[in-house]
Every structure is written in C-alpha cells, then in structure tokens.
Amino acid sequence: MSGDVLQGFMQAIQPSSLLATALGSILGITVGMIPGMTISTGIILVLPLTFVLDPGMSIALLLGLYVGGMMGGSFSAILLGIPGTPSAAATALDGHPLVARGEAGRALGIAIIASFIGGLFSFFCLFFIAPNLADLALGFRAPDLFSLVFLGLTIICSFASKSLIKGLLSAVIGLAIVSIGQDPVMGTARFTFGDANLLSGIHFLSALIGLFAIPQLIENLVVNDSGKVPTTLGVRVAGILPKLSDIRRIRIPIGIGSVIGTFLGILPGAGGPIAAFISYDYAQKASRKPEEFGKGAVEGIAAPEAANNAVTGGALVPMMTLGIPGDPVTAILIGALLVHGLAPGPLLFIERADFAYGIIFSFFFANICNIVIAFAGLRILVKLISMPRAILMPTIAVLCVVGSYALRNSLFDVYVMLSFGVLGLGMKWLDMPVVPLLLALVLGRQLEEHLRIALTASQGDVSVFFTSPFSALFLGLAAISIVWSIVNARRSRSAGTLNSKFSE
C-alpha cells in the first residue's frame, strides 16, 4: 500500500500534473468569480482538453478547477455581493458589508485562508477514509450495490428538488434515457429504432454539456441584455494577509465549517450551499458576538468558506470509493475518468491504487496551488470579474460543440447535446430539477446491472435485498430519506401558507 501511496504522490507532483493543477486553479477561480458561470460550465470548457491529456493530468486539471471554482465564487460574493457560485451565497452576507467598510482585502484574505484550511482538512479525511471505505465496499455483493445506488438516487432527489415527485420523475426520465442502447447484462438492443449511433447509448458527457451549458448560455445572454454586467471598479484590494487577531477569531468558525463541510460533502446531494449555510448558522451560535453577523463579521466569512471548500474533498469520498457522485461536478469527474477507461469505485483502489492515490494527492496540490495563486494574483484575478461576456459566451457555445463532437468524432453527439439543451430549458420552465436526471444518467446502468444480477442469482427472489445486512441498511436509509423529504416538503408548504396568510 505504501508503494501505491508513494507512486500516487509522484504522479501528482510531476511538473506536468502540477502545471495542469495550477492552470485548472486559475480557470476555476476565474469561472467561479464570474456571476452566472458555474464550476460545471468551467469543467465543460476544458473537457475537450481532457480527452487528449493523460488521465493523471486530466484529473489534476479538473480538480484544480473544482477547488479553484469554490474559492473564486467567494470573490464575487465579497466584492459585488453577488455569489459567483451557489456555495458562496452565505459568504456574501458578511463579506460584502466588509467591502462597504473599505476592508475588501481583509475579507478576501480571510476567505482564502478559510478555504485553504477547509480544503486541507477534507484532504486528510479523504486520505484516511477513502481507502478504508473502499475496503469495506469490496465486500458488497450485487444486492448491496443495487441498494447503495438506489440510496444515492433517493438522497439526491430529495435534496435536489422542491418537490419530491418532480425530483423522482426527473430521475426516472434519466433512467428511461439510460435504457436506450444495449442492455448491460445480455447486450440486447433496446429503443434503438435501427440506428447504429444509439446502440452504444446516449453518451453521458454530451447529455451533460447540453443540460448544463445550453440553458445557462441562453439565460446569461438574456441577463446580459438587461445590462446587469457587474463591475469591480472602485473597489480597492489591499491588506490581504489576515492579522493575528483575525486568525484568532476565525479558528473556531473554520473548524466548524471544515467538519460540517466534509461530512455533508460525503452525503450525496447535500452540496456546498447547504454546508455553507449550516456552518454559518453554527458559527453564529458559537460566537460571543452573534449580533455582528450580517454586518461584516469575519467569522461569518470564515465558516461558510471553510465549509464549501471542505465539501470538495468530502464529495470525492463516495465518488472514488463507491462510484457515486455527490454533485454535478463529481458526476463530470466520473465521466472524465470513464473516457480514459478508469471506473471509480472500490476496484479502483485494488486495480489502480497508485492512480487512486494520485487523485487524492492532486486534490492536495490543488489546494496548495489555490492559496498560492489566490494570494499572488488576487489583484489581477479580481479584474477578470468584468471580463467581456461578448467574448466569453460565444466561446462557451463553440466549446460545447467541440466538446461533444470530440467525444467520438461524431456530429450525432453534437445533436444529442442540443436535444438535452432543449430538454434542460424545458425542465427549467416546468420547475423540474435537472440534477436527479443527470445522476440517473450516471448511475442508471449500474442500478439495472446490479438489480438484474442480484435477481438472477436469487432466481427472482426479492427477499435477497432485505436479508443482506448492508442492502437492508441502505434500503432503510433510502426509505428514511424519502420520508424525511416528504415531511420537509409538507413543513415548508404549511410555512408558506402561513406566510401568505400573514402577508395578506
């Protein structure tokens, strides 16, 4: 094992990997900073590049972008009061008031430090938890794996949607799309209508590019027309390095954010925004001066920033050990690995343990690159917030085409991308969440494969899912997650009714 750890470290520390990490970090901070752009869009931009790079460099680039994007989101939240990413929304509450007081540098410095420590904490958790969880997962049989994937889907649906039914329906549409092509057990062609392109199914990455990039592109063009182009002109960024007194104040909030962020990151679907707001709330409760929160308290920046960066390492745990993505970004990471013939899951730690540790160490270096780049280039980076959209938006559109075409050198994938773009726009208009669909696209084949293998082995006896302890546990948790989201939906509905009555 120690040999694999060393090889993984050597892979991550190679100059080419470090260069890719640094490039990813710069791109991530830039993309994260620009309101309206998400980390997913940033990853889609570099996706064509990852097809031609070696797997180590590809994953280093993507991880740099992931970690950098989380930090970049806080820059615009602090400077403009507009979160660059949803995860940075809580940071704006106290970050922007500090800018209004002329302390932009102080706010940014605290955000950078907190993000770094949060990321570092989650790295250590990833390093120690992932191999052990992978060991445990190796003992899973088909019924356990089916129940685990099912649990992942239900947790994600319940977190990702205002309406549980719509979340589940979105996931079911994804499963129906996955059923196109050869079935995973017998290879029978299904729903192909005689088209050879459909035999290998819908490529997950072209679907993902369409679902995320096209609606965002259309929305950004509309927003741009309304003249809502942000600017940082007039904000002076000085005194970035935090003072010792500030460091003392943010110790506990950073600890709170790091623990909550890592834990919630491990849970599929919880994600950065929830972790950031819960950490903000706990930091306020733990503070001696809770009344300062919302008016520029440094603790109010540190806790959510540590949390949203800790989520990144946490989300890599289920992705690497179980092959279950925690959010859209880790879903894209799975897609990028699959393109290189590497399937995330417990076997990754057996068959390619060196590569698995390479990913973990690349995540570590992504955090290091992030803090160095953020402190060294902050003054230049903040100017990128007002990057001309007239160049950015068409470039994204063209790269979407290049990215989907380069998957299999086929225009078919480009049209699949467009179809999913239209589907994404339609779902947005109909208030349907897109994330459950995306995750069903990633997990659907595994779900069917494990279900059918389990039923074949048991001669059609469904009790096999309840007699295996792990399977029963996962199904129990899935039931709890569904009941929990029904109760939550009812609570928020009655609260909404009460609110509307009061407002009348």
Add this chain to the structure above:
Amino acid sequence: LIAFLARRDAVVGAVLLAIGIVYGFLTASLPNRSLPNTPGPAFFPWLITGVLIVLSAVLLIRALLDADHAPRQLVVDSDSRLRAFRLGWIVVYLAALPFVGFLGASVPFFAGMMLFCGERNRTVILFTSAVIPGSLFYVFRYGFQILLPSGVW
C-alpha cells in the same frame, strides 16, 4: 386549455404520463430472451414504465385537485422571445455544421452571438469571431489530432 397549460405541474404530469404510455408500448415490443425465473432485457424498462406512469398520474391529479394554488399566468415576455431566438440561432448553427464545416459555421455564429451580447464594434467582432474559432480548429486538428467537421467540400 390555456388555464390547464398555466398549471405547470399539470402539464408535466400529462406530458410524462403520455411518455410513460408510449415507453410502455415500446417496451412491450422488446425481445424476451430471459432464462426461467430471471429478469430479461425488458424487466428494467417495465419497472421504469410503472414508476413513470404512477408518479406522473399522481402529479397530474394533485395539480388538478390543488385548489389552493391558482394557475400561474403563461407570460410570453420579451425575455422569452429572446431565449427562443437565441436557441434558434444555436439550432441554425448546428444544422449548418455538417454542410459548411466547423469554420464556415462557427465564424458567423460567433459574430452573431457577440452582437446578441451587446458588442457593437465591427472590428472587434470581425477579429474575434475569426480568431477564436480559427484557433480552436487548428489547435484541435494539429495539436490534438481531432478533426473537427470540415463540411462537404
């Protein structure tokens, strides 16, 4: 009909119910190649059909019975028209790709998108819309050995 369409949940429910029924018909025509007591290729699609029909029916019925929520207005504002127009521009671009190739389609598409984004400087539009797609084309062709569509000529 307009009042029905204004209830978005009812629209989702009705559309998905119809999709579920069509999907069920298609599933019924799948070949049955399974061994006794084992699930065949149609097993999973049948599960999907069942869940899709049940969930969409629940959504439809709930939306129709929900008296508390008045149907929302279907608003076709200027933003909606802009969205439709820009999506149309992307569709035209992708339709032109196989005939005029990546460069032939991307340069005018890029210029149009820049105009949509509010850029009015002709020199900037001409220069950028030629340089960025051109660079991508050559970087992918000669750097990464990926041949982007070159059109019918």
